Amino acid sequence: MKIKTLKKTSNELKIEVEGMGHTLCNLLQKRLLEDENVDLAGYNIPHPLASNSIIYVRTKGNVESKSALLKAVEKTREMNEKFRKEIEKALKKI
Amino acid sequence: MWSVEIVEVEVLEKDERNVRLLIRGVDVPFVNALRRTIISEVPCMAIDEVVMIENSSILQDEIIALRLGLIPLKTDLDSYNLPQECPCKSEFGCNLCRVTLTLDVEAKEETRTVYSGELKSENPEIVPVSDKIPIIKLARGQKLRLEAYARLGKGKNHAKWQPVSMCTYKYFPKIEVLSKCDACGKCVEICPRKVLAKTENKIEVRNLMACTLCQDCVEVCPQNPPAIKVEHEEDTFIFSLESTNALPPERILTEAIKILDKQFNEFEEQIKVEKGEES
Ligand code: SF4
Ligand code: SF4
Ligand SMILES: [Zn+2]
Numbered sequence: 001m002k003i004k005t006l007k008k009t010s011n012e013l014k015i016e017v018e019g020m021g022h023t024l025c026n027l028l029q030k031r032l033l034e035d036e037n038v039d040l041a042g043y044n045i046p047h048p049l050a051s052n053s054i055i056y057v058r059t060k061g062n063v064e065s066k067s068a069l070l071k072a073v074e075k076t077r078e079m080n081e082k083f084r085k086e087i088e089k090a091l092k093k094i
Numbered sequence: 095m096w097s098v099e100i101v102e103v104e105v106l107e108k109d110e111r112n113v114r115l116l117i118r119g120v121d122v123p124f125v126n127a128l129r130r131t132i133i134s135e136v137p138c139m140a141i142d143e144v145v146m147i148e149n150s151s152i153l154q155d156e157i158i159a160l161r162l163g164l165i166p167l168k169t170d171l172d173s174y175n176l177p178q179e180c181p182c183k184s185e186f187g188c189n190l191c192r193v194t195l196t197l198d199v200e201a202k203e204e205t206r207t208v209y210s211g212e213l214k215s216e217n218p219e220i221v222p223v224s225d226k227i228p229i230i231k232l233a234r235g236q237k238l239r240l241e242a243y244a245r246l247g248k249g250k251n252h253a254k255w256q257p258v259s260m261c262t263y264k265y266f267p268k269i270e271v272l273s274k275c276d277a278c279g280k281c282v283e284i285c286p287r288k289v290l291a292k293t294e295n296k297i298e299v300r301n302l303m304a305c306t307l308c309q310d311c312v313e314v315c316p317q318n319p320p321a322i323k324v325e326h327e328e329d330t331f332i333f334s335l336e337s338t339n340a341l342p343p344e345r346i347l348t349e350a351i352k353i354l355d356k357q358f359n360e361f362e363e364q365i366k367v368e369k370g371e372e373s
Contacts, residue, residue, distance in 0.1 A: 001357070015368065017361070023130040024357055030123040065201040066365065073362045077355060079101065079124060083117075084351045086103040090115070091344050094105050 006054065010042070011039075013065035014056045021051040031072040037063045101350040106303070106332070113343040115333045116266070124262045126333050131350040134250035137176055138257040138340040139167040139220055141195065151232055158230060162242050163254045165210050166223045166338040169194075169246070171349065173219075176246045193220045193244040201232035208232060213242070220244060223339035257346050260336040265326035267305040271297045275321035281311035297322070303332065349353065 007014035025043040026029075032041035040058040057065040100119030107114040108122065117125065144159040150157070175181075175192075180191035195213045211225025249256035269289070277295045287304040290297055290311065305324070312320045337343045 001360045003361075003368055005368055015365075017364075020357075021130075022359065023127045023134075024354075024361070027123040027127045030121065066368065069365055070362065073358050073365070077149055077358050077362075079120065080351055080354050080358070082101045083103065083120065083124075083128075084348070084355075086101050086349070087115070087344075087347060090103040090105045091108075094108055 008065075011040050011059045011061045011065060012057070013069065014054065016052060016054050018052050020046065020055075025053050025055060027076055028069075028072055031075045032057060032068060034075075035068055035071060038068050097299070100329070108343070111329065111339055111343065112334070112336050113347070114335075116330070117263075117333055118330045119327060120331065127335060127354060128333070128347075128350055129168055129261050129263060130334065131354055132258055132261045132346055135248055135353050136257050136341070136346055137169075137171065137246045137248050138255055138338075139169040139174070139193065139243045139244045139246055140252070140254040141165065141167070142245045143243040145241045145243075147241065148237050149240070150236045151230055151238055153230055154237075158238070158240070159242075160195075161229055162213075162240075163252070165213075165227050165229075166246055166340045167220055168223055169257070169340045170219050170339065171246075171345070174246050176248075187243065187245065191245060193246060195218050195220075195242045196283045197229075197242070198239045199232065201234050201236045203234065205217045205231060205233050208238065215218075220251055257337060257340045258335055259338050260334065263333040265307065266330035266332060267302055268327055269299045269302060269305065270323040270324045270325075271299070272321045272323065274317060276317075278316060280314045281322055284310045284314045286310065 001020060002018040004016040006016055025045070029041050029043055029082065032038050037059050038057065039060045041056065043053050043055045045053045057069055059065050059068050104116040105113065106116050123198045141162045144155070144162055145199045146155045149155055149158065159256055176192045177187055177191045180188065182188035182191065193216060195215045197213050199208050199212055209225060210222035210227035210229060213222060214225065215221050222255040247255035275297055277292060279292045281297065282290045282292045286308065287301070287306060289299060289301050291300040307324060309324055309325055311322050312324055315322050335343050335346065337346060341349070
């Protein structure tokens with residue numbers, strides 16, 4: 001995974017990520033949009049065969065886009081971790 | 095809004111090939127990421143390269159190679175590396191990233207079918223999941239001798255590396271029969287999954303899990319607006335997975351979770367070092 005910054009202002013961040021497709025982008029976008037500090041979040045996959053994506057985040061100004069992005073990643077990981085624990089518990093029961 | 099506390103998993107069904115889960119407290123992007131990861135990122139073994147020593151059958155080498163590739167192999171993820179991640183860094187591979195299988199068959203007396211069980215593997219753990227997959231028919235006197243190399247790979251590069259033959263999810267249904275229902279029984283009749291049942295003068299939901307949300311029962315209801323409502327829960331899913339037997343289904347799930355986690359860790363690290371100069 002490699003990241004290239006395309007645009008950065010006080011409340012905007014646009015990055016190009018190599019090796020990140022719909023799987024992760026869609027999940028990340030959903031978590032970003034749940035954040036009340038985020039004004040706009042979206043992603044675009046310019047070519048359907050290459051797994052390069054462009055992620056855009058704009059906050060309402062009180063936090064940096066980067067920290068909003070990090071928070072979203074954290075939330076996603078938390079959900080994943082919780083799911084892992086629950087599934088282990090459920091598999092043990094049977 | 096989502097919170098961790100409500101995530102809940104229940105195993106509805108499980109055998110050596112299938113698993114069906116009831117997952118509560120997650121959303122579509124999450125289950126979909128899980129499904130996509132299982133299909134395209136969880137590695138398994140498949141024959142990737144074939145050296146033909148002798149082929150006097152009527153099929154071309156390429157077709158036989160393709161057929162061999164599509165035979166699911168029992169996979170050992172702990173002892174083998176993905177070729178691109180293997181320390182040997184060789185194109186040919188080493189003992190840690192490649193398994194050799196050989197096939198040496200001849201139709202001596204009469205026409206016969208060659209089955210996957212005749213492939214001899216150097217590792218008794220890495221063998222076809224079934225011995226009864228036909229590979230080719232040989233006529234009398236025809237011979238087939240080859241060496242095949244199996245490697246780990248991912249479904250995103252070729253479907254032969256997909257550890258599942260099916261992996262889907264559906265919304266958990268929610269059916270409500272309103273009090274104005276006169277129990278005419280039309281909905282019971284039409285339901286293709288026998289979800290509904292008529293008891294005396296009431297309609298009962300008997301087998302909620304089987305409902306496919308087709309809405310046939312709603313459309314057939316003579317009342318206007320219909321006396322039956324079929325909706326779905328927003329955060330509850332029935333997740334089903336059928337392994338090709340390359341890996342046990344629970345291993346596929348845990349592997350997918352691990353891969354998702356790894357990818358997000360990698361992304362986080364990259365974001366952290368992002369300095370922000372426009373390029
Ligand atoms: S939606 Fe379809 S499957 Fe579900 S109860 Fe109605 S008719 Fe049956
Ligand atoms: S079709 Fe409508 S009125 Fe008839 S039993 Fe079903 S829900 Fe009730
Ligand atoms: Zn190697």
